[in-house]
Amino acid sequence: MSDQPVADLSRAPLPTAKTLRQRRSIPLQLTRFVVFNTRIMKMVLSGHKGTH
Numbered sequence: 001m002s003d004q005p006v007a008d009l010s011r012a013p014l015p016t017a018k019t020l021r022q023r024r025s026i027p028l029q030l031t032r033f034v035v036f037n038t039r040i041m042k043m044v045l046s047g048h049k050g051t052h
Contacts, residue, residue: 022028
């Protein structure tokens with residue numbers, strides 16, 4: 001027997017058809033990737049400005 005708890009996923013909601021389409025959409029995922037990385041770079045660059 002393991003000390004790890006067992007997760008009951010039987011009541012977890014299933015993704016809708018729209019959600020599944022969005023997850024498979026290459027253009028949407030690419031856009032999200034670029035937006036996320038732009039935000040991260042803005043934070044990094046603003047942090048570097050404050051230290052100089």
